[in-house]
Amino acid sequence: MPEIQPDFNDVEHIKSRSNYLRGTIAESLADRATGAVADDDTQLTKFHGFYQQDDRDLRAERKQQKLEPHYQFMVRLRLPGGVLTASQWLALDEIARTYANGTLRVTTRQTFQYHGVFKEHLKPLLQAVDAAGLDAKGGCGDVNRNVVANTNPHRSRLHAEVHDWTHRVSEHLLWRSKAYEELWLDGESGGEPDHEPLYGSQYLPRKFKIAIAIPPENDSDVYANDLGFIAIADGDELLGFNVSVGGGMGATYGDPATYPRLGSVIGFCTPDQVLAVSEHVIGIQRDYGDRVNRKRARFKYTLDDNGLDWFRDELNNRLGFSLEAPREAIFTGNGDRFGWTQGDDGRWHLTLLIENGRIADFEHQQLMTGLRELAGVHRGEFRLTCNQNLIVANVEEADRPAVQTLVDQYNLDGGGSQTALRQAAMACVAFPTCGLAMAESERYLPGFIGKLDAVMADAGLDDKAIVIRMTGCPNGCARPYLGEIAFTGKAPGKYNLYLGASFTGDRLNKLYRENIGEDEIMAELVPMIHRYAAEREPGEHFGDFVVRVGIIHPTLEGRFFHEDVGDAA
Amino acid sequence: MKAAQIREHSSPLDASQAAQLESLVESLSPMQATWISGYLAGLNAALAEPGAVADAAPAAAAGSSQTLTILYGSQTGNAEGVAGSLRDAAQAGGITARLADMADYKPKDLKQESNLVVVVSTHGEGEPPDDAEDFYEFLHGKKAPKLDGVRFSVLALGDSSYEHFCETGRVIDERLAELGGTRVIDRVDCDVDYDDAAEAWTADVLAKFAAPEPAGDAHPTVTSLPTAARTPQAPTRKNPHGAAILANTVLNGRGSDKEVRHIELDTEDSGLIWTPGDSLGVVPSNPPAAVDALLAALQLDGDARVTGVDGEVSLAHALRHQYEITTLTRPFVTQYAQLAESGDLQNLLGDDQRDAFADYVYGRDLTDLVREYPVPGLSASDFVRLLRKLPPRLYSIASSHAANPDELHLTVAAVRYHSHGRDRLGVASTHLADRVGEDDTVPVYIDANKSFKLPADNDTPLIMIGPGTGVAPFRAFLQEREEQGAGGDNWLFFGAPHFRTDFYYQTDWLRWRRDGLLSRLDVAFSRDQADKVYVQHRLREQARDVYGWLENGANVYVCGDADRMARDVHDALGDIIAEQGGMSADAAADYLKRLQKEKRYQRDVY
Numbered sequence A: 001m002p003e004i005q006p007d008f009n010d011v012e013h014i015k016s017r018s019n020y021l022r023g024t025i026a027e028s029l030a031d032r033a034t035g036a037v038a039d040d041d042t043q044l045t046k047f048h049g050f051y052q053q054d055d056r057d058l059r060a061e062r063k064q065q066k067l068e069p070h071y072q073f074m075v076r077l078r079l080p081g082g083v084l085t086a087s088q089w090l091a092l093d094e095i096a097r098t099y100a101n102g103t104l105r106v107t108t109r110q111t112f113q114y115h116g117v118f119k120e121h122l123k124p125l126l127q128a129v130d131a132a133g134l135d136a137k138g139g140c141g142d143v144n145r146n147v148v149a150n151t152n153p154h155r156s157r158l159h160a161e162v163h164d165w166t167h168r169v170s171e172h173l174l175w176r177s178k179a180y181e182e183l184w185l186d187g188e189s190g191g192e193p194d195h196e197p198l199y200g201s202q203y204l205p206r207k208f209k210i211a212i213a214i215p216p217e218n219d220s221d222v223y224a225n226d227l228g229f230i231a232i233a234d235g236d237e238l239l240g241f242n243v244s245v246g247g248g249m250g251a252t253y254g255d256p257a258t259y260p261r262l263g264s265v266i267g268f269c270t271p272d273q274v275l276a277v278s279e280h281v282i283g284i285q286r287d288y289g290d291r292v293n294r295k296r297a298r299f300k301y302t303l304d305d306n307g308l309d310w311f312r313d314e315l316n317n318r319l320g321f322s323l324e325a326p327r328e329a330i331f332t333g334n335g336d337r338f339g340w341t342q343g344d345d346g347r348w349h350l351t352l353l354i355e356n357g358r359i360a361d362f363e364h365q366q367l368m369t370g371l372r373e374l375a376g377v378h379r380g381e382f383r384l385t386c387n388q389n390l391i392v393a394n395v396e397e398a399d400r401p402a403v404q405t406l407v408d409q410y411n412l413d414g415g416g417s418q419t420a421l422r423q424a425a426m427a428c429v430a431f432p433t434c435g436l437a438m439a440e441s442e443r444y445l446p447g448f449i450g451k452l453d454a455v456m457a458d459a460g461l462d463d464k465a466i467v468i469r470m471t472g473c474p475n476g477c478a479r480p481y482l483g484e485i486a487f488t489g490k491a492p493g494k495y496n497l498y499l500g501a502s503f504t505g506d507r508l509n510k511l512y513r514e515n516i517g518e519d520e521i522m523a524e525l526v527p528m529i530h531r532y533a534a535e536r537e538p539g540e541h542f543g544d545f546v547v548r549v550g551i552i553h554p555t556l557e558g559r560f561f562h563e564d565v566g567d568a569a
Numbered sequence B: 001m002k003a004a005q006i007r008e009h010s011s012p013l014d015a016s017q018a019a020q021l022e023s024l025v026e027s028l029s030p031m032q033a034t035w036i037s038g039y040l041a042g043l044n045a046a047l048a049e050p051g052a053v054a055d056a057a058p059a060a061a062a063g064s065s066q067t068l069t070i071l072y073g074s075q076t077g078n079a080e081g082v083a084g085s086l087r088d089a090a091q092a093g094g095i096t097a098r099l100a101d102m103a104d105y106k107p108k109d110l111k112q113e114s115n116l117v118v119v120v121s122t123h124g125e126g127e128p129p130d131d132a133e134d135f136y137e138f139l140h141g142k143k144a145p146k147l148d149g150v151r152f153s154v155l156a157l158g159d160s161s162y163e164h165f166c167e168t169g170r171v172i173d174e175r176l177a178e179l180g181g182t183r184v185i186d187r188v189d190c191d192v193d194y195d196d197a198a199e200a201w202t203a204d205v206l207a208k209f210a211a212p213e214p215a216g217d218a219h220p221t222v223t224s225l226p227t228a229a230r231t232p233q234a235p236t237r238k239n240p241h242g243a244a245i246l247a248n249t250v251l252n253g254r255g256s257d258k259e260v261r262h263i264e265l266d267t268e269d270s271g272l273i274w275t276p277g278d279s280l281g282v283v284p285s286n287p288p289a290a291v292d293a294l295l296a297a298l299q300l301d302g303d304a305r306v307t308g309v310d311g312e313v314s315l316a317h318a319l320r321h322q323y324e325i326t327t328l329t330r331p332f333v334t335q336y337a338q339l340a341e342s343g344d345l346q347n348l349l350g351d352d353q354r355d356a357f358a359d360y361v362y363g364r365d366l367t368d369l370v371r372e373y374p375v376p377g378l379s380a381s382d383f384v385r386l387l388r389k390l391p392p393r394l395y396s397i398a399s400s401h402a403a404n405p406d407e408l409h410l411t412v413a414a415v416r417y418h419s420h421g422r423d424r425l426g427v428a429s430t431h432l433a434d435r436v437g438e439d440d441t442v443p444v445y446i447d448a449n450k451s452f453k454l455p456a457d458n459d460t461p462l463i464m465i466g467p468g469t470g471v472a473p474f475r476a477f478l479q480e481r482e483e484q485g486a487g488g489d490n491w492l493f494f495g496a497p498h499f500r501t502d503f504y505y506q507t508d509w510l511r512w513r514r515d516g517l518l519s520r521l522d523v524a525f526s527r528d529q530a531d532k533v534y535v536q537h538r539l540r541e542q543a544r545d546v547y548g549w550l551e552n553g554a555n556v557y558v559c560g561d562a563d564r565m566a567r568d569v570h571d572a573l574g575d576i577i578a579e580q581g582g583m584s585a586d587a588a589a590d591y592l593k594r595l596q597k598e599k600r601y602q603r604d605v606y
């Protein structure tokens, strides 16, 4: 177990002196003179599932008013595999309207976020979440995060089995300190001293993410995760998983030592080896990850700095057995299938586009109210997808009309107005809540897609999906480096433009133009889209096309992300 | 790097030197060129020193006594990092250096600096980092001081992929020079890979800023005139000073139903001198709409000549600037009732009708009366004779003269309400809020208040209770105590309807609490929960400590609403003393009286 060293970064020191994630959170909550928590505590609350933020739309104005920023918190729940019951939905909906800003945000990791939660509402909120049988443990923080998995339940048996593993991995890797119960659930303090069998008092050097995929669907973007399990099945029988290590998206502008990286498949394990593999991969990162430079503390750098061979040996050593050779696995896409689909057990699943994951009542679409009504009658469960969408799952044939009536009444499916482009697009949260945003994302993308829709229609590509992803900064929350076309914010109204990721999530894109505004973006994309319409090969996806015709160089490995950028011609 | 043909310039170099220099320059990156220019300049300064050798830096460092102030503005920590390294390097080199974040730096200290270096990044689209905004604005504002004698250099961090590359650094650099500072090293603009350029600049700074002042202009003796000679006569109520407004901002956040303003007045060379606890007298004018409404009700011409307060003026002028027209007083109604020959009005003035009279005048003004009871043929002069002079209004001063003699701050609640079918404006508060333009001034004077004063002993603890605008003088108190380095503990009780929108000067209190000046801060926001919570409730919750502080010699100050708050607080204090001191209610009342007598319990309520 690593112990604190003088040269470790600030966050390491905060964790070290936090008494297993308590810090001064209790005192911070009691301080009525500020809506914030103490500086050090802002690092610790992440482990408890929430981030301190402020409404950036009001920042300048409040400074003038000699008021502190409009502090509020974002709370992220833990929801392994993205599954919840209808009654849980109703509970979460009510919490949003009572303690948050009245919206629910489906994230790119299959869970919900609340925004706009004031300090004094944190405890009642977390208690209500607990009452609904859920928690926010490890929603954020330097631990394993929400474990995500392929969502589509149409292969019922296989899916159920994989979902079960999703759950078990998540539970197995939870942090164990009693701080959560003590601070939020009126748990007893004192008693046995805390200890963290897996994480130790330093926890991990950085966040850690696990995904599970069931080929041919890669909607969980398995390669973007620190650790990925790719299900290998024989018909409906789960044989095991290919193991992928070292994926991650985040990068810092101007720092080429940081880069997105896709996971490397290093072997195969059987289902009963999954927990051990997870635990030991995490153990290696815990022991070898960089605790001095936080910008390079993710597992992907530990891996590239030490080499895959070293890692494989270290892992096999710790496991006490060797991983088998990986099996063949083929992905066909990383998007969702919209509309009604029937599972092999005869039950129905309805996938709804939730644009950028925001569930609210909009003028033309009463998502919040409509889904509340739907949850009132639905007897199956809800599933969130890693593309920020929603599946109303396991609807009995007889119940379909009732569900469809509500869908129509509240326009939950957009009434057929959603183009293929819009369905495949994704934006991160960014303004006004995200403290790291440099440009708009969630609030900007829908309008921008409208403009591209017109171009696509013009080019005769109405029903063609191109994976478009946008983020407000280079951190990569909507996995932009896996977009066939992607944007990362540089400044208000200015974005970097990337091209050339694959449609299936197994090739990164590359920077094409830097720091440009909408007019320049359109000037680049319009001719490209027309050329794609004219010159593409049958079935060829846009990302593959731009690479084939030499518009952009392919990124074959994360380490080379920053090489050969710009126009390849 | 392009070498501007050196040979063509009338340079003192011979041909071979010039050729060597030209070829060197051709090979340089801009950053290298900058470094070399700094290097040569430093060398030159050292050579100019009598008896100095070329390798002058260490000797100079040892001889230097002046502090190098390293000021940084950083959003993501880069500039902060560079500034920190410079500080470390300076200290290692024996130079006294002070590192300051623009966010915490008191900009008025600028003029006292002698060696100032700035490291600042650019954000947004050519904007300063958030924390540097105030400093940046200050530099450009009216309050920016002359910086003659301040030696400076600026390191700008940026990203050349942006349109406004290193804009903030560039602008600050220009501005420092404009204000009279001496640019010792040309600005260096750094791109995202700033390390080398920053290091070269750091080395340059160490070399240049370590050098002592050239002997020639060392320690010029300047005898300043005694202050009295420069100070004009202290303004009075009769002879107020016309002060310009430097700032006028609403302190309430969005969604508040209050409108309390922070107003800064320019007091430079005004002769206005105050101590914390004093108020400012403001001589206002009536709202033009109120004047128009009254003229219309009277059916009189605003141009009619009347005898005003000091000589003949137009009726409109008199009503606008000289007389009270928005408050119905008993003497006025009495005289007017006679002219109006109205039985109803006469009745209302009866002794048994006091409540009815109060009800009637509440929310009504002269216009309402004139409309309801017109006096046909009433002349302008006769009407004006009934009026009373427009009285000045007082506002607690919210800043310390010692901390900042050139500005005076007020905390003004704008009075706006609707009654009897019309929108109405408080005279003075909206005069300050709405009607003093950029180029206008407002007549003001100091209204000293001897019975609301800080204790002479800086170690005396203070309990300050100031909900709403009542908190204003305590801002002056704490500024003063900060300025004096007073060691006494300070405890503030503040209250308002809502925490998120009505916490006046929240950032000031929080800063003082962080700095340790404000030992305790208790707040009551009445409408944030089901039960109304006020300052007196917080006092009661803290009864033991409040009593402890009193027993420890603390002074208690109460400012703000006279009607209810001051009484409720007084009662709470009495109860606390009785309960905690184990005494009867009478004994507790005596205790409070004694405190009052000893000037340890002071109130300024309105």
Ligand code: SRM
Pocket: A051, A053, A074, A076, A106, A107, A108, A109, A110, A111, A112, A113, A139, A145, A146, A209, A221, A224, A247, A248, A249, A250, A251, A298, A357, A388, A427, A428, A429, A430, A433, A434, A435, A436, A475, A476, A477, A478, A479
């Ligand atoms: C909500 C979400 C985006 C969305 O639109 O759905 C999100 C939102 C934020 N992310 Fe993220 N991230 C989200 C998925 C991701 C992903 C995608 C994924 O995991 O599949 C990534 C890239 C994968 C990876 O981790 O490499 C991602 C990489 C980051 C990073 C960069 C990490 C790095 O290694 O450099 C940060 C910044 C940081 O951690 O310092 C970040 C930080 C943040 C914060 C908390 C900003 C902050 O640190 O102050 C954002 C809160 C915004 C807000 O107001 O809600 N987020 N973030 C996603 C929540 C997922 C979840 O439920 O757990």
Ligand SMILES: Cc1cc2nc3c(=O)[nH]c(=O)nc-3n(C[C@H](O)[C@H](O)[C@H](O)COP(=O)(O)OP(=O)(O)OC[C@H]3O[C@@H](n4cnc5c(N)ncnc54)[C@H](O)[C@@H]3O)c2cc1C
Pocket: B279, B326, B362, B363, B364, B393, B394, B395, B396, B397, B411, B412, B413, B414, B415, B416, B417, B418, B419, B425, B426, B427, B428, B429, B430, B469, B470, B472, B604, B605, B606
């Ligand atoms: C020592 C002292 C210090 C003070 N310090 C401050 C300070 O720091 N900040 C501050 O804001 N004020 C302060 N005041 C109060 C200030 O002097 C003025 O009284 C206040 O600003 C109102 O003045 P005005 O000219 O704007 O309103 P006026 O024209 O005087 O109108 C005020 C009158 O309008 C009437 N009125 C108001 N609201 C309504 C309503 N809703 N319905 C019907 N009638 C209504 C009332 O009769 C009220 O008296 C202080 C007063 C004193 C004596």
Ligand SMILES: Cc1cc2nc3c(=O)[nH]c(=O)nc-3n(C[C@H](O)[C@H](O)[C@H](O)COP(=O)(O)O)c2cc1C
Pocket: A438, A490, A491, A492, B073, B074, B075, B076, B077, B078, B079, B080, B120, B121, B122, B123, B124, B125, B126, B127, B129, B157, B158, B159, B160, B162, B163, B164, B165, B166, B167, B191, B192
């Ligand atoms: C949102 C954003 C906007 C920026 N805008 C500019 C700009 O307009 N001009 C510029 O020169 N640099 C710009 N930069 C680059 C920064 O100035 C540069 O990254 C610098 O090193 C940051 O220093 P700091 O960490 O001290 O803030 C911007 C950076 C960000 C994150």
Ligand code: SF4
Pocket: A428, A429, A430, A431, A434, A435, A436, A437, A438, A441, A471, A472, A473, A474, A475, A476, A477, A478
């Ligand atoms: S990508 Fe950047 S802007 Fe978008 S949510 Fe993540 S951290 Fe915020």
